[in-house]
Amino acid sequence: MKLNPNKQQTIYIAAVLAIGIVIAILILNSQGGTKQQPHEENGSGQHSHSEEPQIGQHGGKLFTQNGYGIEITIFEEGVKPEFRVYTYKNGKPLDPAASKVTITLERLGQKPHKITFVKQNDYLKGKAIVEEPHSFKVTVDAQFGNKPYSFTYEQIETRVSMTDQQVELGGIEMLTSGPAHIKSTLQLIGHISFNEDHMVYIVPRLAGVVESVGANAGDHVRKGHVLAVISSQALADLRSELLAAQRRLSLARTTFEREKNLWEEKISAEQDYLQARNAMQEAEIVTQKVKQKLASLGGTLMTSSNLTRYEIRAPIDGIVMKKQISVGQVLQEDANIFVVADMSTVWAVLTIYAKDLNTVKIGQMATVKATAFEYQSSGSVDHLGGLLGEQTRTAEAHIILPNPKGIWRPGMPVNIELVADEIEVPVAVSVDAIQTVRNWTAAFVRYGTFFEARPLELGRSDGQFIEVVKGLNAGERYAAKNSFLIKADLGKAGASHDH
16 A cells, blocks of 8 residues: 555654654753762762862852752951851852851861851851861861751862971971970170179389389289389388387397296396386287288388388289389379289179169079170179169179180170070970961971971070960971971972962
8 A cells, every 4th residue: 555645754754753752861861860970978868079169159169969059268358267158059049047057177187176157148157267277178068958968178288298208318307396494585785894803903002113013914913923013111111110129029038038037036026027028028019010010011021131122912813904003103002003803704794774674683594695706605693783874774784704715805795695584385396497388487297298387376485495375286296407398398389378
C-alpha cells in the first residue's frame, strides 16, 4: 500500500521530535548528576564545600550550596579586624538574622578558636577580633531553614617552610620563649674624675725657699719619695730648739742618776733626789713636745748638719697630677705645690636630671663605656648628691671604677648604663628575634617545618632579652640569631595579606 506524501512528512516530523525529546532528557539527567559531585558527606548528613570560593559582592569569599550562599570577609577599615558575613538565597541577599553562623579558626600551635555572630545592619558581625596574622584554616558552619551548611578554606600568609638542614646551614639560632630576669636600665652621660678619697693636696706647712724639685707632673711616685727640698729658717729654729732640749735632757738625766745614788747611799737628802727627778721629767716633756711639733710639720729629725733642709715627701703611691713649684721659689706654708692621686681607682661622675633622681640609688650597679674608644668597666654607685645645680638643674653621683691599667683618665667623657631595676617576667625573647614584618614588630615562631611571623606587644628590655606582653606563650620555639634570613625568604615568597 502506498502512503500519501502528506502522511509521510507527518511521520518524519514526529520521529524527529521524539528523538529530540529523548536527547533532551538524557542531557538533563546528565547535568543533574554532575551537579551533586562537589558535595561530600561529612559524616552527619551535612555537606561540606572545600573548593576554591568565588568573589562575592562585598569582595569576600563566596560559597554556595543548593542555592544558599554565604560570603566571608575580614573588615578592618577604621576598626580592629572582624569577620563580616553576608548571606544569599539564589543570589539574592537574605535577612542576616535568618542564618545562624559560627566560624572556627585553626592556627598553627594554638587551640581552635570559635567565633559567633550577631546581626549588624545587612550582615552578621563576628563577636571577636581577628588577630594578626590572618593565617589559619577556616571552618564555616551555618544553619538556615533548618538545614546545615558547612564550608572550609585555608588562608595562609607570613609563613615559610624550612627544613632542619636549611635552618642549620643558615646559622639560625632556635630558642624557647619563657621567663627571664629583665634588668631595666637608665642611660646617662658623665665623665671620669679623680677618686677624691685617694687624692692628696700637698702643702709645705713651713715657709722657705725651694732648693730642688724631685718630681714633675705625670710622674709615678712611691710613698716616701722626695718631691722637693726647701730651705726653711723656721725649721732650723725648731731643730735648734730640739738640740737644746736634748742637751738639757741629757744633763738632767746625769744629775738625776747622781742624786739617786747619793740618796740611796744616805749621803744626800731625799729632797735633792726628788728635785733632780722633776727636772729630768720636765726636760723629757719639753724634748717630746719639740719632736711632735717637728713631726706635725713634716720635718724630720736631724739627719745632717744642715738645720734648714726640709724634705717634702709623697704621702701615698700615685701619680703627680699637678705641680706648682720651681727652684728658687719662695713658698708660704699654705701653698699648694703638688697634687698626688692614686689612680688605681677613679670616679665616673654621673649627670642626673631631676626626673631620674628617684631612680638612682646608692649601691646600684652600672656599666661605664668610653665614648672615644672601645672600653668599658663596671662599678656601683658610691655617692649620690642631694643638691641640684642652679644652672644645670642636675645632680651628681659617683661610681667607683677599678683602673689597674690606668686607661681611665680624668676628663674623659663616658656613657653610663645604670641598672635601675631587675624583675622577672613570665615570657621573654632574645632581642635578636625581633623583626619588622609589614608594620608589625614580630618574631618568627616555628611549628614543624613552618616559620610564621607572630606580631608581638613588647615591654621592658635590658638589651639582651625583651618582655613579651602579648602575642607569644611560654614554651614556644622561635628564631633568634639570623632570623632576618627567614624574613628574606618571606619576601621572596611574596606572601600577601589576603582577606
